[in-house]
Amino acid sequence: MHNNDENLKIISIDDIEKSSNKTLFYEYDGEITELEDCKIKAELELKSLGEYIEVKGTIEGKIKLECDRCLSKYDYDLDFTLDEMYAKNSLYEEYGQELELKSGQFVTDLNGAKEIDIYDLLYQSVILQLPNKKVCGINCNEGLFVSDDEMKIPDERMEVFKNIKIE
Ligand SMILES: [Zn+2]
Numbered sequence: 087m088h089n090n091d092e093n094l095k096i097i098s099i100d101d102i103e104k105s106s107n108k109t110l111f112y113e114y115d116g117e118i119t120e121l122e123d124c125k126i127k128a129e130l131e132l133k134s135l136g137e138y139i140e141v142k143g144t145i146e147g148k149i150k151l152e153c154d155r156c157l158s159k160y161d162y163d164l165d166f167t168l169d170e171m172y173a174k175n176s177l178y179e180e181y182g183q184e185l186e187l188k189s190g191q192f193v194t195d196l197n198g199a200k201e202i203d204i205y206d207l208l209y210q211s212v213i214l215q216l217p218n219k220k221v222c223g224i225n226c227n228e229g230l231f232v233s234d235d236e237m238k239i240p241d242e243r244m245e246v247f248k249n250i251k252i253e
């Protein structure tokens with residue numbers, strides 16, 4: 087588990103509801119230990135909208151990546167915004183755990199859970215930001231060129247991002 091620093095990893099829905107304007111401000115400043123040299127600073131706003139919890143904010147930081155061409159390690163800057171919705175109770179049980187609410191926004195079903203794993207959200211969102219082709223710089227021409235097919239590394243961690251569109 088990730089108990090090695092003071093950053094909160096889990097946020098209870100109760101705490102969000104009890105905050106003024108039902109909005110909880112959350113900061114994370116630390117490592118994502120599952121990723122190499124990944125250090126981020128996240129400033130998020132968790133807001134209760136009745137049946138939904140909206141999580142919005144910005145994430146900045148860096149991560150160490152390995153160049154696909156020359157295999158050397160390089161720093162990659164992270165700077166992106168997060169906009170996630172959680173449904174407190176299962177909305178569409180017959181579908182998967184995520185579904186599209188409106189264009190570009192996905193809802194994660196909490197299935198009645200009383201807390202949000204904010205660390206996992208940060209971890210998953212960083213993974214989504216990583217480039218498909220990792221190249222250390224525009225001047226890198228070492229080694230063999232890697233084809234697109236070889237770049238598609240199956241990653242079971244991405245399974246949670248399989249989205250189901252409801253027509
Ligand atoms: Zn390189």
